[in-house]
Amino acid sequence: METYLFYILATVTVIGTILAITEKHPVHAIVYLVTSFFSLASIFFLLSAPLIAMFEVIIYAGAVMVLFMFVIMMLDLGRADEAKRPPLRQWFLPVILGGIILVSIGVLAAGYVTTPHAPGAITVRDFAVTLFRKYGVAVEIISMQLLFAVVGALYLGRRRP
Amino acid sequence: MKAYLELIILLPLLGAIINALLGGRLLSRRASEWLACAVIWGSFAATLAAAIVYRAPATVEIVSWLSDFDFKASLTLYLDPLSLSLCLMITFVCGLIHLYAVGYMKDDPSSVRFFALLNLFVAAMLMLVLAENLPLLYLGWEGVGFCSYALIGFWHTKPANATAGRKAFIVTRIGDTGLGIAVVWMFELFGTESIPHLNQMGHLLPAGIVTALGLLMLLAAMGKSAQVPLMVWLPDAMAGPTPVSAQIHAATMVTAGVYLLMRMFPLIGVSPTVTAAIAITGALTAFYGATCALVQRDLKRILAYSTISQIGYMMLGVGAGAITAATFHLLVHAFFKALLFLGAGCVITALHHEQDIFRMGGLRRTLPGIFWPFLAGALCLAGVPLTGGFFSKDGILGAVWLKGGALYGGLYVVGLVTAFITAVYTARMVLVVFCGDGIHPLPPGGGGLGRGGLKQLPRIMEWPLIPLAILGLCGGLLNLPEYMGNGLLHLFLLSLGSHEQTLPHSTEILLQGVAAAVAAAGILTAWFRYGGKRRQESLAKEQKPAGGIAAFLLEGWRVDALYDLLLVRPYTRLSTFLWQQLDEGCIDDSLDRMASLFGRCGQWLGGRGQGRVSLSLLGMAAGAALMVFWMVWGMP
Amino acid sequence: MIVPLAHVLILAAILFGLGLVCTLVWRSNVIMLLIGIEIMLNAAMLVFVGGSNHWGMADGQVFALIIMAMTSAEVSLALALVVYLHRRKNTVDVDEFRELQD
Numbered sequence: 001m002e003t004y005l006f007y008i009l010a011t012v013t014v015i016g017t018i019l020a021i022t023e024k025h026p027v028h029a030i031v032y033l034v035t036s037f038f039s040l041a042s043i044f045f046l047l048s049a050p051l052i053a054m055f056e057v058i059i060y061a062g063a064v065m066v067l068f069m070f071v072i073m074m075l076d077l078g079r080a081d082e083a084k085r086p087p088l089r090q091w092f093l094p095v096i097l098g099g100i101i102l103v104s105i106g107v108l109a110a111g112y113v114t115t116p117h118a119p120g121a122i123t124v125r126d127f128a129v130t131l132f133r134k135y136g137v138a139v140e141i142i143s144m145q146l147l148f149a150v151v152g153a154l155y156l157g158r159r160r161p
Numbered sequence: 162m163k164a165y166l167e168l169i170i171l172l173p174l175l176g177a178i179i180n181a182l183l184g185g186r187l188l189s190r191r192a193s194e195w196l197a198c199a200v201i202w203g204s205f206a207a208t209l210a211a212a213i214v215y216r217a218p219a220t221v222e223i224v225s226w227l228s229d230f231d232f233k234a235s236l237t238l239y240l241d242p243l244s245l246s247l248c249l250m251i252t253f254v255c256g257l258i259h260l261y262a263v264g265y266m267k268d269d270p271s272s273v274r275f276f277a278l279l280n281l282f283v284a285a286m287l288m289l290v291l292a293e294n295l296p297l298l299y300l301g302w303e304g305v306g307f308c309s310y311a312l313i314g315f316w317h318t319k320p321a322n323a324t325a326g327r328k329a330f331i332v333t334r335i336g337d338t339g340l341g342i343a344v345v346w347m348f349e350l351f352g353t354e355s356i357p358h359l360n361q362m363g364h365l366l367p368a369g370i371v372t373a374l375g376l377l378m379l380l381a382a383m384g385k386s387a388q389v390p391l392m393v394w395l396p397d398a399m400a401g402p403t404p405v406s407a408q409i410h411a412a413t414m415v416t417a418g419v420y421l422l423m424r425m426f427p428l429i430g431v432s433p434t435v436t437a438a439i440a441i442t443g444a445l446t447a448f449y450g451a452t453c454a455l456v457q458r459d460l461k462r463i464l465a466y467s468t469i470s471q472i473g474y475m476m477l478g479v480g481a482g483a484i485t486a487a488t489f490h491l492l493v494h495a496f497f498k499a500l501l502f503l504g505a506g507c508v509i510t511a512l513h514h515e516q517d518i519f520r521m522g523g524l525r526r527t528l529p530g531i532f533w534p535f536l537a538g539a540l541c542l543a544g545v546p547l548t549g550g551f552f553s554k555d556g557i558l559g560a561v562w563l564k565g566g567a568l569y570g571g572l573y574v575v576g577l578v579t580a581f582i583t584a585v586y587t588a589r590m591v592l593v594v595f596c597g598d599g600i601h602p603l604p605p606g607g608g609g610l611g612r613g614g615l616k617q618l619p620r621i622m623e624w625p626l627i628p629l630a631i632l633g634l635c636g637g638l639l640n641l642p643e644y645m646g647n648g649l650l651h652l653f654l655l656s657l658g659s660h661e662q663t664l665p666h667s668t669e670i671l672l673q674g675v676a677a678a679v680a681a682a683g684i685l686t687a688w689f690r691y692g693g694k695r696r697q698e699s700l701a702k703e704q705k706p707a708g709g710i711a712a713f714l715l716e717g718w719r720v721d722a723l724y725d726l727l728l729v730r731p732y733t734r735l736s737t738f739l740w741q742q743l744d745e746g747c748i749d750d751s752l753d754r755m756a757s758l759f760g761r762c763g764q765w766l767g768g769r770g771q772g773r774v775s776l777s778l779l780g781m782a783a784g785a786a787l788m789v790f791w792m793v794w795g796m797p
Numbered sequence: 798m799i800v801p802l803a804h805v806l807i808l809a810a811i812l813f814g815l816g817l818v819c820t821l822v823w824r825s826n827v828i829m830l831l832i833g834i835e836i837m838l839n840a841a842m843l844v845f846v847g848g849s850n851h852w853g854m855a856d857g858q859v860f861a862l863i864i865m866a867m868t869s870a871e872v873s874l875a876l877a878l879v880v881y882l883h884r885r886k887n888t889v890d891v892d893e894f895r896e897l898q899d
Binding site: 020126148 | 804806810822829832835846851855859863872
Binding site: 771773779 | 817820821891895896
């Protein structure tokens with residue numbers, strides 16, 4: 001049952017992403033992307049990472065996408081009459097390059113066979129212990145980076161005379 | 162007992178905190194003045210209560226403070242005769258000074274800051290005196306240093322005052338370094354910081370180490386007590402308001418160094434080198450201060466140099482092993498020096514901030530309420546027989562005489578000469594300021610101040626002088642020589658365990674006779690120069706810019722210039738070199754050049770590229786695709 | 798493990814490829830370009846979570862979280878830059894910003 005669910009969700013994710021990147025209207029693109037991220041969050045849940053799934057919904061589908069939306073509205077980029085998709089000739093090269101990378105990784109992944117170790121579920125407790133015991137320094141650094149980002153954003157966003 | 166001891170320290174601290182936080186906003190000016198005085202007198206009452214119930218040395222732990230493995234320094238207070246007698250003096254004298262300050266700072270806009278700092282000053286000094294362990298003593302020591310810095314530069318808008326404050330802070334810092342090293346070293350040697358414990362361990366160590374410890378503490382005392390060669394800050398400390406000068410000179414700050422040496426004497430007194438060094442420093446300083454005071458024109462500077470000189474006497478007493486005599490002199494000196502400073506403050510305020518003694522005169526008739534107490538203080542300072550100053554100074558000289566030997570014999574002679582000079586300059590000060598007719602020809606800009614020109618003084622500035630005068634004059638009763646019946650203080654301090662020998666009565670009377678003769682000779686010398694008819698010509702002579710030895714003395718033996726030449730200027734030059742050549746020339750310049758090099762490289766590369774973000778992205782993706790492709794199919 | 802690790806990796810590869818295409822194609826709109834970067838980062842997170850699930854270790858999830866935190870920092874700065882650049886040139890076309898060339 002869960003296996004089918006995975007493939008269904010994977011399909012939704014891929015379709016949502018394709019629609020998002022081909023949509024000419026940025027606001028619609030973001031809505032598609034939110035759909036895609038929701039199903040990705042469900043996949044995370046299936047992969048026994050409930051906490052990450054939750055964060056995906058809250059931070060990605062919630063905060064980050066809203067931030068994008070906010071900037072689009074603030075800069076008034078969402079007007080339907082001005083939105084235009086890149087011309088078709090611009091798509092060739094990127095699609096070819098993306099295709100090469102996709103096929104290569106796919107071949108690599110398909111040929112990669114290992115037996116799964118210890119199918120014991122990862123509890124939130126394990127996650128927390130690993131995060132704060134093993135990667136405590138990383139938490140500190142990340143928190144500092146967030147602080148710098150805030151300061152930088154404030155600096156860039158201030159009104160200049 | 163515990164409650165009393167806690168109150169002694171916590172009340173001034175509380176006053177300082179409340180004044181600092183609420184003063185000026187929630188508290189009215191009057192309330193903050195009242196609060197500042199009330200906490201000090203409350204502290205005095207607590208000290209008095211502690212003295213009444215005092216039976217034996219008491220140790221009271223208020224709260225655990227620093228504690229780590231075997232290092233332990235809690236907030237512990239230690240009350241013994243020495244600290245008790247000092248606490249009584251400090252709280253009493255400071256209480257009077259606070260009352261005086263209410264009148265003195267009447268018109269100052271930032272009096273709240275003043276009173277908060279003054280209270281903090283007293284709290285820090287009491288902490289220093291009552292500390293049971295060295296880190297706590299160090300805390301009080303630094304607190305005193307900080308408060309003196311903030312108060313000397315209290316009128317900080319004038320650059321000279323701020324400089325004087327900084328000078329006091331920096332010069333005393335040299336001594337503080339010595340104390341800091343000694344504190345840490347003692348913990349490393351003994352594993353304890355408790356002063357009573359440390360004092361019992363002096364015999365356990367090799368003499369060399371005790372000597373080194375003693376010299377470090379002597380360095381600390383030199384800085385704090387303004388001894389040669391670190392005395393340069395005290396004359397400049399006159400920049401502060403007069404109550405601060407009185408407090409620094411009489412009750413707090415400068416006595417801290419002497420107190421430290423007395424407190425640690427059982428430890429460092431083991432080494433004869435240290436005691437000799439202390440005695441020599443003291444005698445030298447006494448002589449230095451007295452000679453400088455001889456020619457000064459500024460009333461407060463005369464008193465400052467006399468303080469240096471008198472503290473030198475105390476150090477001499479400590480060096481001679483006479484802790485009782487040194488304590489006695491410390492207490493009496495606190496009374497009469499506070500009196501002299503407060504009196505000088507009255508005179509200066511009355512004359513509209515005129516500090517030059519040659520512009521004063523005849524104040525005996527116009528300011529009688531200040532003249533008589535001031536005269537009492539001057540008599541004590543000059544060592545006129547039967548005043549407190551006479552007995553205390555004689556106690557020290559007697560102890561030095563008792564030590565005998567070439568060194569102490571020489572120091573005795575120095576002490577005697579200093580006593581003579583002290584009598585001369587004290588008499589000169591009194592005669593010039595208070596006698597005469599008050600009308601003398603002055604260089605341009607001035608004019609004799611008539612009676613009408615005097616500023617009315619608040620009563621509260623005049624009456625603190627009275628109890629101080631009484632105490633100064635009758636201070637001798639605290640510790641009468643043995644032939645008049647033993648002194649209270651002597652019996653009280655006997656429990657400290659210092660085994661001081663006493664002079665035979667006949668010798669003591671003889672020595673006192675000599676001292677009295679010296680004092681009388683000094684006063685007569687001054688009288689012949691400044692008294693009666695000769696006053697005018699002597700003053701006229703001294704009005705001229707001083708030359709020769711007088712100029713040398715006027716500038717405090719030119720020590721400031723010497724230090725400027727030896728330390729300040731090389732330091733400034735080194736800093737300028739480091740700043741302009743090394744920092745700006747070398748480091749900044751190389752960084753600037755590197756930055757501009759990178760900038761030019763970037764421009765060169767930029768000119769060759771397309772500058773389009775999309776193209777760069779495409780190139781990056783193409784590279785990534787190539788790498789992945791090679792990883793899958795290209796790798797063997 | 799509900800599906801083989803390879804399938805998760807292939808899904809991640811597809812997402813990554815789509816994100817890359819989005820980044821390369823949308824040169825006329827810097828916001829869409831940033832969205833492409835977000836998609837690629839999500840693909841990386843998926844690999845981490847899949848690996849974490851495969852080996853039963855929590856480390857992969859920790860890194861997914863760290864990526865998320867880093868992304869929020871990056872997005873806030875990047876969008877601030879977009880606002881700043883839009884204020885200067887009134888456009889979001891990537892190729893308009895080429896002052897570094899000269």
